[in-house]
Amino acid sequence: MAILGRPARSHLLLALQLLISAAPAFCHQYKVGDLHAWGIPAVSNSQVYANWSKSHSFKLGDSLLFLYPPSQDSVVQVTRGAFDACNVTDPILHMDDGNSLFNVTSPGVFYFTSGSPGHCEKKQKLQISVLNANGSADAPSSADGPSALADISPSYSNVFGSIPAGQSSSSAPAAPRRPQGVPAIAAAMAVGLLACAGFM
Missing domain, CATH: 4.10.860 (DNA Excision Repair, Uvrb; Chain A)
Known part of the structure; x- marks a missing residue:
């Protein structure tokens, strides 16, 4: 040589x-709440998930890992209206295995809360914004309602694939990723x- x-x-x-x-850039897997994991926040730290979300910049390809005791809690993805009203009766996505992974596959604003009764009202809820290439999250205003949000928010089938017959809720495995x-x-x-x- x-x-x-x-x-x-x-x-x-x-x-x-x-x-x-x-x-x-590398994609990141974020453990929701870091050391607090996913659960009802302490009264002294009721904004833990709002603060956690503000301290991270989410991008396409990232994923959110929700850790919680499966017999005591769950995670649901909801519309903005359902998020604001703590209405978990008609979620976009329901995960309840205690080790739930949500893959970010499109830009926009995503809303999550606990599926357990009363937990959302106790601030166990998370809103994240995922920017697209031009720096916008492309989120509709609250006046647009759920139908406008459904146009930009991925549904269960868009994010994870189809649900096998006989299963009403589960955390689907993450789609394989190309090494970036x-x-x-x-x-x-x-x-x-x-x-x-x-x-x-």
Whole structure:
């Protein structure tokens, strides 16, 4: 292997830097509530989910992990109107396995609450905004009502696939994802190998 001259090394480094910066961003799996997990918030920390949501930036490909005791709680995705009124009688999605994963597959505003009676009224509810490429969440106003929200919010079948006959509620497995960090990892490995070989 020939040793590259200074200009060639500079061009190689520039090319590798461009490759790394052009690589797609990694998707994240967020544990809802972090250490608080999914449950009725303490009276002293009733805004835990609102604050948690504000402290994160969600994007397409991310996922939300709701952890809770399955015999005591559940998660439902609802419309904005149902979220505001704590009405969980007609959810978009119902998950109750204690280890529920929601994959973000479209931009918009998503609303979640506990499916257990009385929990929503005790602030066990979460609203997240997922921005599209132009920086907008494309959320309808509250006056638009559930039908407008249904136009942009993914339904159960759009997010997770069809529900097998005989099942009324479950947390469907996450759809397989294409590895998105491979170009960045490959570029970093190439830089490391070049450095070890004495080219840098």
